[in-house]
Amino acid sequence: MEFSTTAGDGALPVAVIGSGPSGLAAMRALSRRGLDFVGFEQFTDVGGLWNIDNPVSTVYESAHLISSKSTTAFAEYPMPAGTPDYPGHSHLRKYFSGYAETFGLYRHIRFSTRITDAVTADDGWQLTWQDGQGAGSGRFSAVIVATGTLHTPAIPRFPGNFSGEIRHSAQYKKATDLAGKRVLIVGAGNSGCDIAVDAVHHAASVDISVRRGYYFVPKYVFGRPTDTLNQGKPLPRPLKQFIDKRLLRMFTGDPHRFGFPAPDHRIYESHPVVNSLILHHLGHGDLQVKADISRFEGSTVHFRDGSAGDYDLILLATGYVLDYPFLRPELLGGNGPSPDLYLNIFSREAKNLMVVGMVEASGLGWEGRYRQAELVAAYLAAQRDAPEIAGALRSTINGPSPDVTGGYRYHGTDRGSHYVNKDAYRAELAAHLARLAGPAAASGVSEPALAEARR
Secondary structure (H helix, E strand, C coil), X not given: CECCCCCCCCCCCEXXXXXXXXXXXXXXXXXXXXXXXXXXXXXXXXXXXXXXXXXXXXCCXXXXXXXXXXXXXXXXXXXXXXXXXXXXXHHHHHHHHHHHHHCCCHHHEECCCEEEEEEEECCEEEEEEEECCEEEEEEECEEEECCCCCCCECCCCCCCCECCEEEEHHHCCCHHHHCCCEEEEECCCHHHHHHHHHHCCCCCEXXXXXXXXXXXXXXXXXXXEHHHCCCCCCCCHHHHHHHXXXXXXXXXXXXXXXXXXXXXXXXXXXXXXXXXXXXXXXXXXXXXXXXXXXXXXXXXXXXXXXCEEECCXXXXXXXXXXXXXXXXXXXXXXXXXXXXXXXXXXXXXXXXXXXXXXXXXXXXXXXXXXXXXXXXXXXXXXXXXXXXXXXXXXXXXXXXXXXXXXXXXXXXXXXHHHECCHHHHHHHHHHHHHHHHCHHHHCCCHHHHHHHHHC
């Protein structure tokens, strides 16, 4: 079935795929620019993974933000009064629904619709989908992919065969599922540590297998959410790393004494674990840290340090891979763990193909995703209103991305491949946005702000 997507003026709308935080940000930014758009969401409501009823949601009952509400929320839509400092999925489901309702986004979204293919067509895009009426298709001027980064599990392979159950954390929903079981959690990122803290109250035993060391950040320092203490002008990178590493030692001690390896990177060069409760339970003997897995043998797991243990359930908290099954990989550039996009947003290989939300940064929050979307919307609006300026940005997009590391040497994990420094990244987004507004606006943002962020 062909879906008519032509607006009254003959222009084609923009397609926004996904209605989680990034998708809603994209729709809001487009609406503010007066651009017509259609949102596509395969579930029946907004919220993405934070809507736990969504069959593809990877959150669990105890899931809460690891950044505080004030540093995470959209700037123009603060979380309601009474929202806890670190809201859980039930609060966030209502928050995103309220956001979509407040800004009139619901009427633009086709729910229960899964995109199956997106290909270039003439000077635009042809999308096909499946919905309750079968297959459909339509033409669009641009495609914004906002499907998130935490939906396709990364499943490692280990030698041997395990006779018990192996499950990824994406399938984990509640701690009572672990009752009476000998559980081995593989991976000590934020999800792995959350689940370990859940498991100690129900499982017969809990171990956690790790390959590398981590920095553990408490959620509260001096009675306040930790990420609210360093607002305003950022400290120079070396000074911030020096001070914060020593502050962590004061508040959480040395995780090495509980069995964790020493980190092989400096603080903030990989995502920290915002969970000090796991250290509490380790100190109480409720769980143990194990080395990396060597092999399976029936119900026995052998570890690289020569030790072994017997388990009923292995829970893989091993992260996710970036996956856009409706797009040909070459349209996103590169063959590494992350698409090779200009500023983590713009495809060089396909005109008007953008990704919003493929970015990791400590403290960036949903407002950072909105600023990505704001730049995308400004670029599309410039194609309509100021083609020469839009063309200049397109030429820039075809070149190398600016350095947005802020001087940090991010850890060489797959997740680290799309990591940025919050301040450097926001400064680049602001500078690009100013250039789209014209030479006069650009002159007020450019090099001083960028130089400050890059130091």
